[in-house]
Amino acid sequence: MTPLLFAFPEGHSLLAPLCRSLPAEAGELEYRRFPDGESYVRILSTIEPGQSVMILADLSHPDDRVLPLCFLCETLKELGAGRVGLIAPYLCYMRQDTRFHAGEAVTSRSFARLLSERFDWLLTVDPHLHRYHALGEVYTIPATAVHAAPLLADWLGARPEPLLLVGPDAESEQWVSALAEASGHPFVVGSKQRRGDRDVHIQLPDLSAWRGHSAVMVDDVISSGRTMLQCAYALAAAGIEHIECAAIHGLFADRIEDRLHQAGVQRLITSNSVPHPSNGLDLTPLLLAPARRLAGLTDDPSPFPDNQAGAGI
Numbered sequence: 426m427t428p429l430l431f432a433f434p435e436g437h438s439l440l441a442p443l444c445r446s447l448p449a450e451a452g453e454l455e456y457r458r459f460p461d462g463e464s465y466v467r468i469l470s471t472i473e474p475g476q477s478v479m480i481l482a483d484l485s486h487p488d489d490r491v492l493p494l495c496f497l498c499e500t501l502k503e504l505g506a507g508r509v510g511l512i513a514p515y516l517c518y519m520r521q522d523t524r525f526h527a528g529e530a531v532t533s534r535s536f537a538r539l540l541s542e543r544f545d546w547l548l549t550v551d552p553h554l555h556r557y558h559a560l561g562e563v564y565t566i567p568a569t570a571v572h573a574a575p576l577l578a579d580w581l582g583a584r585p586e587p588l589l590l591v592g593p594d595a596e597s598e599q600w601v602s603a604l605a606e607a608s609g610h611p612f613v614v615g616s617k618q619r620r621g622d623r624d625v626h627i628q629l630p631d632l633s634a635w636r637g638h639s640a641v642m643v644d645d646v647i648s649s650g651r652t653m654l655q656c657a658y659a660l661a662a663a664g665i666e667h668i669e670c671a672a673i674h675g676l677f678a679d680r681i682e683d684r685l686h687q688a689g690v691q692r693l694i695t696s697n698s699v700p701h702p703s704n705g706l707d708l709t710p711l712l713l714a715p716a717r718r719l720a721g722l723t724d725d726p727s728p729f730p731d732n733q734a735g736a737g738i
Contacts, residue, residue, distance in 0.1 A: 428477035428720055429470055429506075433494055437481050438697045439514065442709040447716060449479065456493060464493035468500055475507040477720050480544075485676050485699045487517040491539070498543045508545040510719055514698030514708055515646075515674045516570075519553035537563035546719040550698050550708055551645050551673050555596075569715045573673045573696050574604060576706045580671075580694070581608035581641065589638040589665075593617060593627055593656040597644050604643055611635070615656060627655040632663040639667040646674040647695070650681030657688040667691060675701050 431452035432440040444451050453469040472478070478501050482494055501509050518536035521529070537560075540547060547568040552560065560568035581588065581604060588610045592601030594617035605612035615629045640660050642653055653670055660668050668690050675682075675695030682693060682703070693703040717723040 426473060426476055428479060428722065429472070430479045430481060431470075431497070432481045433497060434483060434490065436700065437483055438700050438704065439512075439709060439712070440481055442707070443481065443512075443712065443716070446709060446713050447720075447722065452478070454497065456497075464496060466493055466496045466500060468497070468504060472501060472504040472506050474505045476505070477722070478506045478509045479512055479716065479720060480509065481512045481514075483699055484513050484515055484517040487536075491536075495539070495543055508721070509543075510546040510548065510716075511540065511544045512548045512712065512716060514550045514696070514712070515676075516547075516549040516552040519557075520555075522553075522556040533557075534563050537565075541565040548712065548715050548719055550696070550711070553646070567719060569719060571708075571711045571715055573698075573706065573708060573711060574600070575607070576696065576708070576711070577643070577671060577673065578604050578607035580706065581610060584610075587638045589613065589632075589635045589640050591615065591629070591640050591642045591656060591660065593642060593644060593652045600645055601643050610641075611638075615659065617652060617655075625651050625655050627652065627659050629656070629659045629663060632660070632665060636664050636666075638665070639669065640665045641669045641671055642690075643671045645672060646676065647672045647681070648676045649678045650685060653690075654681065654684055654688055657685060657690050661689045669694070671695070673706075674698050675703050677701060677703075 428449045429452040430444055430449040431454055455467040457465050498509050518532045521532040524531055541564050546566050547564060549570050550573050552570050560570055590601050590605050590610050590612035592598050592614040594615055598614045601612045613630050615627045618626045642656050647653055657668055669692040670690050671694045673696050694705040695703045696706040696708050697704040
């Protein structure tokens, strides 16, 4: 029986290529909000008893989307679906992985329980695993993370001009150093002083040896974008004339991409984990094998080791 794949919200650019390649049939649903803000969810596709269903979810604005996503999952099961899996290329609520101050909610654990109670499996891309070593530490369902860094390394390695990879802060050092080794470009790492969610200062090392290079700021996620913005200012002040910015997940809160362009960033590139005009790295080839295994579409039932898929670079 061909599985169904729903996109929520509709219009995710990964839906069509995943349906073609898995293969799966695109599910149809109706979603809207009542005037008071409550969600209306209606499944228009016919659900066959025991049919495998997947939901491709953009969780870049989770507080608006997670509750109707749960309604969708529970309704699918009420209508007879078998296993319902979640493909969330960007996985939200991973940053609060400990109680930094007394009384704080450790939302990564709460969110993991919320999804684990409803979905049968989870597939994501490069989640923010800082204090956790694997998704299995917080998710009680089969949960697989694939790594998109090789896509970015290939893109960087194909560039013929001299590049300098720039990690904005110490947290990005492991990430940017691996990309540099894989792509054959030099790198530097800045230091960051954070005074608030949107108040940061970046200091870079001496860049006089790299003034003839194009600088590519790289990180796994651009959220508020203030770190990248301050890094761009520092690069321009150091005499770097061509600046680009690359990331796996581009959230671009508060339309920070406009300010990045104003600061001299001439190009933005992200994966299509979150739909955005900057999408230039296609995740489809990375998602196919683990999605097939998790959904039971392959004869090879063996899971990826340690609830992960693949390696970094």
